[in-house]
Amino acid sequence: LGLVGESGSGKSATSLALLRLLPPTAHVSGSMIFDGQPLETLPEDQMRTRRGAAISMIFQEPMTALNPVMRVGDQIAEALLAHHPRLSREIVRSRVVAAMHEVAMPNPESRLRDYPHQFSGGQRQRILIAMSLINRPQLLIADEPTTALDVTVQAQILTLLRELRLTHSLAM
Numbered sequence: 677l678g679l680v681g682e683s684g685s686g687k688s689a690t691s692l693a694l695l696r697l698l699p700p701t702a703h704v705s706g707s708m709i710f711d712g713q714p715l716e717t718l719p720e721d722q723m724r725t726r727r728g729a730a731i732s733m734i735f736q737e738p739m740t741a742l743n744p745v746m747r748v749g750d751q752i753a754e755a756l757l758a759h760h761p762r763l764s765r766e767i768v769r770s771r772v773v774a775a776m777h778e779v780a781m782p783n784p785e786s787r788l789r790d791y792p793h794q795f796s797g798g799q800r801q802r803i804l805i806a807m808s809l810i811n812r813p814q815l816l817i818a819d820e821p822t823t824a825l826d827v828t829v830q831a832q833i834l835t836l837l838r839e840l841r842l843t844h845s846l847a848m
Contacts, residue, residue, distance in 0.1 A: 688736065691817045695733060696723050710815065729759045732813035736820040738800035742792040748803050749788030752776070755807045775806040779836060798829035802836070809840065816841075 679687050693704045694715065708715045710731065715723065735741040743751060752772045757763065763771075769788075776784030779802040792800055801821060808816060818837060822830035 688819050691733060691819050694817065695727055695731060696720075697727075725759070728755055728808075728813075729811045730813055731815045731817070732808040732811065733817040733819060734801075734804050734808045734821045736823045738797070738804050739792065741804055742800060744792055747789050747791060748795070752803065752807050752810060756810045759811050771810060772806075775810045776803075778809065778840070779803075779806045780832075781806070796829075797825050798832065801825060801829075801833055805833075805836070805840075 679690060681687050689698065689702075692698050693702070694708055696715065698704065704716065706716075710726070715726075718726070742748070749769075749772050752775055753768050756768055756771055772788065773784050776787070781787065781799060781802050787795075792803070795803065805821070821837065822833050825833065
């Protein structure tokens with residue numbers, strides 16, 4: 677499914693509304709049924725368990741979505757641990773490395789301790805994709821995942837998303 681519109685038409689706001697990430701002052705109408713339940717009426721604690729696990733989002737600007745003072749391996753691990761807090765350190769590390777491999781990050785074992793500014797724009801986008809996929813969501817929302825990337829890297833990211841959709845049965 678694609679949501680197309682002019683700049684400022686509300687595509688990103690719609691994505692954030694689906695995840696209930698808009699500020700409390702925002703007025704949202706309509707509904708979305710996911711896994712048999714309307715998301716707009718779920719209690720916040722139930723919505724929180726779905727967000728990042730069953731429904732995940734790749735945000736459009738990696739430098740604002742990534743924490744600049746936190747190592748990328750820790751950021752990806754945090755996405756996993758938010759939904760699986762009892763996993764051992766070894767399992768978390770192996771899943772983080774596997775997620776980085778999955779998105780074709782070069783030398784992930786040696787890059788776990790690097791900070792976002794040490795990666796190219798395309799690599800930062802791959803980190804966001806790894807974070808959004810690590811819990812194997814049923815629905816992946818990609819909010820302009822190739823914005824600010826050069827044409828070659830855009831093609832690589834789109835190919836990667838297409839391959840991941842096919843191999844992981846993701847709804848995008």
